Amino acid sequence: MKHPNLNFIAFVLTFIVVIVIGLLTLNWPDLRYARSLEETVEIVLLDEDLVYPEDLVMIVEYEEPGYVLLDLRSPYDYIKGHIKGAVNMPVNSILDKGNIELFKQYAKDSINVIMYGKDQLEANGPWMILKQMGYDNIQVLMGGYHYFTTGPLDIYDMPEVPAYLVEEPAYDFYGIMEEMGSADFAGGTDEAQTEVVIPTRRKKESVVEGGC
Amino acid sequence: MNKAYIVLIFLLILAGIGLLVLPERDHPEEATPRELLSDLRNPSRFISTDRVAEMLIDKDPTLVLVDVRDMYDYLDFSLPGAHSIPLEEILLYYWVDSLSFEKSKVVLFSNSDIRAEQAWMLLQRQNHKNIHVMKGGLNQWFETIIRPTAPPETASDDEIDLYQFRKGASVYFTGGTAAIEQEIEGEAVTVTRRKKTQVVEGGC
Numbered sequence: 001m002k003h004p005n006l007n008f009i010a011f012v013l014t015f016i017v018v019i020v021i022g023l024l025t026l027n028w029p030d031l032r033y034a035r036s037l038e039e040t041v042e043i044v045l046l047d048e049d050l051v052y053p054e055d056l057v058m059i060v061e062y063e064e065p066g067y068v069l070l071d072l073r074s075p076y077d078y079i080k081g082h083i084k085g086a087v088n089m090p091v092n093s094i095l096d097k098g099n100i101e102l103f104k105q106y107a108k109d110s111i112n113v114i115m116y117g118k119d120q121l122e123a124n125g126p127w128m129i130l131k132q133m134g135y136d137n138i139q140v141l142m143g144g145y146h147y148f149t150t151g152p153l154d155i156y157d158m159p160e161v162p163a164y165l166v167e168e169p170a171y172d173f174y175g176i177m178e179e180m181g182s183a184d185f186a187g188g189t190d191e192a193q194t195e196v197v198i199p200t201r202r203k204k205e206s207v208v209e210g211g212c
Numbered sequence: 213m214n215k216a217y218i219v220l221i222f223l224l225i226l227a228g229i230g231l232l233v234l235p236e237r238d239h240p241e242e243a244t245p246r247e248l249l250s251d252l253r254n255p256s257r258f259i260s261t262d263r264v265a266e267m268l269i270d271k272d273p274t275l276v277l278v279d280v281r282d283m284y285d286y287l288d289f290s291l292p293g294a295h296s297i298p299l300e301e302i303l304l305y306y307w308v309d310s311l312s313f314e315k316s317k318v319v320l321f322s323n324s325d326i327r328a329e330q331a332w333m334l335l336q337r338q339n340h341k342n343i344h345v346m347k348g349g350l351n352q353w354f355e356t357i358i359r360p361t362a363p364p365e366t367a368s369d370d371e372i373d374l375y376q377f378r379k380g381a382s383v384y385f386t387g388g389t390a391a392i393e394q395e396i397e398g399e400a401v402t403v404t405r406r407k408k409t410q411v412v413e414g415g416c
Contacts, residue, residue: 008216015220019227031245037303037334044330045300095249124326125252128333129245166324170351173289176358180386 031095034134043131049139051114053148053164054155056141059114060084068106072117072126073145083116083148091117094126103135116141116148120166243339251336258347259319261356262374265381267317268292276318280331291321291353292385302331303338321346321353357381 035043059067060083069086071078078088093099106113115138117123123140130138143151143164151163161168243251251257267275268291277294279286286296320328320343328345335343346353355361360378363371 008219011216012219012223015223029244033242033245033337037337040334041300041303044334092249092253095246121325121329124329125333126249128330129248129252132337133245166351167322167326169285169323171354173350173354176354177289177386180358180382 031100031133033132035132040128040132044128049127049131051139051141053141053143053151054153054158056083056114056148057153066111068111068113070113070115071145072115072123077118081149083145086116091122091126094130103130103138107135107137110137113138114141115139116144119144119146120164241339243337248333248336252333257332257344258325259317259344260347261353262377262381264291264319264321264346264353265357265378265385269381269384272317274316276316278318278320278331280320280322280327285323289350291350294321297331299327299331302334316342317344318342319344319346322349324349324351358385 058064060069063085069083071082071086071088072091072094073082073088074090075088078086082088089099103113113135115123115127120140120142122144127138127140141148143162143166147164152158264275264277277291279290279294279296280299280302281296282298283296286294286298290296318340320331322328322331325345325347328349332343332345348355357378360375360382363375367375
């Protein structure tokens with residue numbers, strides 16, 4: 001060994017280079033959650049991000065600043081009709097790079113983003129995804145586009161339980177069941193169910209193929 | 213022994229210690245947001261009230277019904293055999309066994325389908341694969357199964373069949389005393405034609 005030092009340095013350098021390349025090429029997910037599942041449950045139960053249709057009427061009517069309306073339906077439905085001032089962003093594309101940038105910009109400018117689909121359900125999933133990623137300024141229109149275009153929006157002409165409160169029981173479940181004469185229906189009849197696994201056996205397909 | 217090797221061994225040990233110190237990823241098996249979105253676009257997670265009724269009547273052992281409403285609603289009324297797992301408890305560890313049972317078909321429901329879908333999203337992030345949502349929830353259940361509305365007389369045979377099934381299911385679920393008020397009049401006698409079974413027989 002004439003130059004032990006040089007050899008040694010080359011060794012260490014290649015070693016470090018290999019490790020650095022390994023770290024750089026690690027597959028980091030580009031989108032990450034800012035909230036744990038437990039935090040998400042609490043947020044979901046608060047129901048704070050729901051926009052009442054009659055409130056949206058005012059926002060649209062007076063073009064209140066600080067709001068952006070996002071239409072999550074398909075471009076086809078959007079062209080057929082949409083709420084005044086809404087921007088189309090189909091559900092499939094909400095996590096595209098450009099749209100994520102847009103959400104970041106909205107968050108920075110503290111603009112409230114109100115999303116709607118054809119019903120509340122269509123906007124619920126996207127809202128939950130973005131919420132879990134930490135975008136707090138996103139809200140959901142109750143009742144969706146369908147209610148906004150058909151249902152009563154006048155606050156003086158509103159039934160006691162408006163149709164957009166979909167999670168309210170529409171009937172007196174207990175009363176109906178009692179009236180129809182059922183004795184045991186309540187959740188109490190929770191017999192310990194033994195779950196039996198039935199192996200499904202594939203049937204043989206015997207197609208007789210003729211031959212010579 | 214070569215001096216370089218000793219240094220390399222030392223470096224490797226150092227890297228190993230570094231790995232030990234690195235923070236543990238808390239939920240390495242979680243689905244990414246993108247996976248969640250693609251799951252969300254798959255409508256097969258929804259299961260109709262008719263299908264649930266059918267499975268209940270057939271006493272399908274693989275069906276696991278989960279009521280995600282709170283305890284009071286559950287005690288007031290719930291589907292037969294349903295388990296009560298309120299949304300705030302859905303992540304608690306002791307449900308995991310019954311939810312991740314591979315052969316079972318877990319069906320979440322609430323009064324409508326919003327709460328049930330929220331629970332579904334949470335479980336989806338935990339990578340459960342066999343979870344479904346009852347479309348329309350209990351409101352839809354009462355509308356279609358308990359109090360089905362008769363189709364117009366011009367309805368197709370399929371619709372009339374469906375209505376007959378719902379009537380039967382209604383009687384089944386309410387204890388068999390519900391009176392059947394009106395039969396559909398002039399029910400068309402349909403001629404069912406046997407389909408020809410085409411077995412291709414090879415020849416020469």
